[in-house]
Amino acid sequence: MCGIVGATAKRQVSGILIEGLLRLEYRGYDSAGIATQEISTKSFNRIRVSGKVRDLVVALSEQPIRGTGGLAHTRWATHGAPIERNAHPHIANGRIALVHNGTIENFVSLRKELEDSGRQLDSQTDSEVVAQLVDLGIESGSTFLGAVQQTVARLEGAFALGLMCSTDPGTIIAVRKGCPLVVGLGTDEHFIASDVLALRSVTNQFIFLDEGDIAVMSSGSLQIFDEQGQPVERDSIRVSDQGESVDKGSYRHYLEKEIHDQPQAIRSTLEGRITEQHISEPGLGRCVSEIFDKTSAISIVGCGTSYYAAYVAKYWIEDMAQIPCSAEIASEFRYRNAAVLDGSLFLSLSQSGESADTIAALRLAEQRNYMHTMNIGNVPTSTLMRESATAIAMRAGVEVSVASTKSFTTMLVDLLLVALLLARRRGFPREREHEIVKALHILDEAVECALLLDDRIRQLAEEFLLTQHALFLGRGVHYPVALEGALKLKEISYMHAEGYPAGELKHGPLALVDADMPVVAVAPNNELLRKVQLNLQEVRARGGRLYVFTDEAADFDHQNDVVVIEVPKVHPALSPIVFTIPLQLLAYHVATLRGTDIDQPRNIAKSVTVE
Numbered sequence: 001m002c003g004i005v006g007a008t009a010k011r012q013v014s015g016i017l018i019e020g021l022l023r024l025e026y027r028g029y030d031s032a033g034i035a036t037q038e039i040s041t042k043s044f045n046r047i048r049v050s051g052k053v054r055d056l057v058v059a060l061s062e063q064p065i066r067g068t069g070g071l072a073h074t075r076w077a078t079h080g081a082p083i084e085r086n087a088h089p090h091i092a093n094g095r096i097a098l099v100h101n102g103t104i105e106n107f108v109s110l111r112k113e114l115e116d117s118g119r120q121l122d123s124q125t126d127s128e129v130v131a132q133l134v135d136l137g138i139e140s141g142s143t144f145l146g147a148v149q150q151t152v153a154r155l156e157g158a159f160a161l162g163l164m165c166s167t168d169p170g171t172i173i174a175v176r177k178g179c180p181l182v183v184g185l186g187t188d189e190h191f192i193a194s195d196v197l198a199l200r201s202v203t204n205q206f207i208f209l210d211e212g213d214i215a216v217m218s219s220g221s222l223q224i225f226d227e228q229g230q231p232v233e234r235d236s237i238r239v240s241d242q243g244e245s246v247d248k249g250s251y252r253h254y255l256e257k258e259i260h261d262q263p264q265a266i267r268s269t270l271e272g273r274i275t276e277q278h279i280s281e282p283g284l285g286r287c288v289s290e291i292f293d294k295t296s297a298i299s300i301v302g303c304g305t306s307y308y309a310a311y312v313a314k315y316w317i318e319d320m321a322q323i324p325c326s327a328e329i330a331s332e333f334r335y336r337n338a339a340v341l342d343g344s345l346f347l348s349l350s351q352s353g354e355s356a357d358t359i360a361a362l363r364l365a366e367q368r369n370y371m372h373t374m375n376i377g378n379v380p381t382s383t384l385m386r387e388s389a390t391a392i393a394m395r396a397g398v399e400v401s402v403a404s405t406k407s408f409t410t411m412l413v414d415l416l417l418v419a420l421l422l423a424r425r426r427g428f429p430r431e432r433e434h435e436i437v438k439a440l441h442i443l444d445e446a447v448e449c450a451l452l453l454d455d456r457i458r459q460l461a462e463e464f465l466l467t468q469h470a471l472f473l474g475r476g477v478h479y480p481v482a483l484e485g486a487l488k489l490k491e492i493s494y495m496h497a498e499g500y501p502a503g504e505l506k507h508g509p510l511a512l513v514d515a516d517m518p519v520v521a522v523a524p525n526n527e528l529l530r531k532v533q534l535n536l537q538e539v540r541a542r543g544g545r546l547y548v549f550t551d552e553a554a555d556f557d558h559q560n561d562v563v564v565i566e567v568p569k570v571h572p573a574l575s576p577i578v579f580t581i582p583l584q585l586l587a588y589h590v591a592t593l594r595g596t597d598i599d600q601p602r603n604i605a606k607s608v609t610v611e
């Protein structure tokens with residue numbers, strides 16, 4: 001999703017801005033641009049490209065630009081195609097340079113107003129409208145800050161903005177309203193960025209702007225105004241370097257590395273959170289025990305893969321703790337008048353902590369009757385972590401690839417601990433907790449064994465090369481695992497894939513099944529196995545190609561039309577985690593064979609900061 005970087009300093013800033021954009025690349029984007037300003041000439045130098053930051057670097061090497069202040073941007077197209085003309089920074093009337101993340105919902109009427117007043121807009125974007133309005137404000141006699149404040153008051157939607165003005169050289173104005181934006185503090189320099197990662201090479205001191213804040217900065221000064229326009233002080237936070245490497249090592253793609261990171265990520269997740277036989281409550285964070293004592297219902301909300309983790313947790317929590325648990329897609333929850341049961345805990349799940357829909361769901365939950373809000377997230381400085389009353393920090397490590405892998409499995413580990421802690425309060429036998437904890441101690445090894453299926457699955461992937469569709473089936477807690485397997489395949493290989501509860505097949509999707517339709521079944525040897533086998537017979541009878549992921553002694557016919565892949569046997573409570581691994585490998589190998597952009601698949605973004 002769009003990435004913003006800005007800098008005002010006493011040194012040249014184009015290198016800082018490009019480094020920032022490279023660090024934001026993981027978010028996903030389709031065009032990039034930079035504009036700098038020299039204090040002496042006041043005017044802007046701008047280069048924009050449709051494509052990647054590396055293309056921008058090439059353009060800059062052919063035509064270097066100078067400036068001690070500047071803004072840079074990676075754009076994920078919403079309004080208007082990903083072409084150079086629509087790329088940011090936008091410049092209005094040679095006077096206002098602007099970068100924008102988010103969406104301006106009332107841009108159609110604002111654009112019409114501008115056009116009716118004789119303004120010609122260069123792009124099809126909602127963003128340029130903002131630059132033009134600020135310029136119009138200055139033309140009518142407002143100061144730069146005044147024009148920004150008046151414009152922001154007219155905007156509907158969620159956005160973060162960075163602006164510069166030719167008549168106020170060296171000043172950057174930053175606006176945060178609904179989309180993340182941080183201010184980085186240097187020595188005689190200030191920075192802005194969509195997330196701290198972009199600025200890690202220049203500072204570790206940050207101010208996280210509050211909703212509605214407007215920050216005005218030059219190299220030597222910084223002033224922040226709140227939503228009412230009053231000057232405010234905001235605390236700065238030192239963000240420590242987690243010392244984590246974000247390079248690919250010997251792997252070809254971040255995705256491959258992150259799939260193989262999972263045993264270590266699981267070990268880190270469990271560290272200090274389980275003893276030999278039990279779960280250690282303090283290990284999950286402050287206040288967690290107190291909250292779980294009072295929890296008698298739970299709503300879990302997330303998007304995409306995080307939603308599927310919520311769905312798995314729903315099965316676990318209702319089964320073990322016997323308390324009502326709903327799992328809901330954040331973009332649905334936020335516009336629904338959901339009934340809130342007494343003692344309900346609102347739990348948001350998010351790798352990035354910046355998914356706009358999940359943040360909106362949290363803010364809605366805060367206005368409703370929820371007993372408490374909690375977040376499980378992977379980025380400690382994220383909006384969701386900061387705004388939730390309590391947070392459980394995931395320890396997946398930095399996840400760069402747009403497709404979530406290790407964040408899913410580690411989120412599941414955290415959710416299993418939550419389920420067990422809730423269950424403990426509802427009379428779940430201690431010996432059963434002990435059995436699961438024992439199994440958790442060796443979960444990393446089971447995941448390592450599952451990763452050994454890599455070669456086998458690479459060969460299997462060839463059978464998916466020429467096909468356009470696939471069906472993923474599961475039952476019970478493995479139904480969301482099938483959903484996640486299908487999502488992984490579609491998002492990185494661009495192949496159409498659907499996840500279905502196996503028992504639902506005959507109610508419609510069976511019509512799709514023929515010899516060209518691979519059907520992937522998640523079928524561990526559990527109490528539902530016989531039911532799944534019956535469902536798979538329905539597929540075989542229609543000539544479907546079956547790929548069955550199962551564990552030992554599951555008794556599948558090894559016949560020509562059934563490919564059986566044996567996954568390591570683990571405690572049934574942990575099998576959703578282990579069965580996820582081969583599905584990730586399948587998606588990865590199919591995508592590699594298809595030659596797609598594995599780490600930054602087309603059209604999608606890592607951090608989805610727009611609605």
Ligand code: AGP
Pocket residue numbers: 303304305306349350351352353354355358402403404405488491604605606607608
């Ligand atoms: C996962 O592979 C996806 N790219 C996507 O569905 C993701 O899980 C979703 O956007 C939610 O992100 P979050 O966990 O950062 O909130």
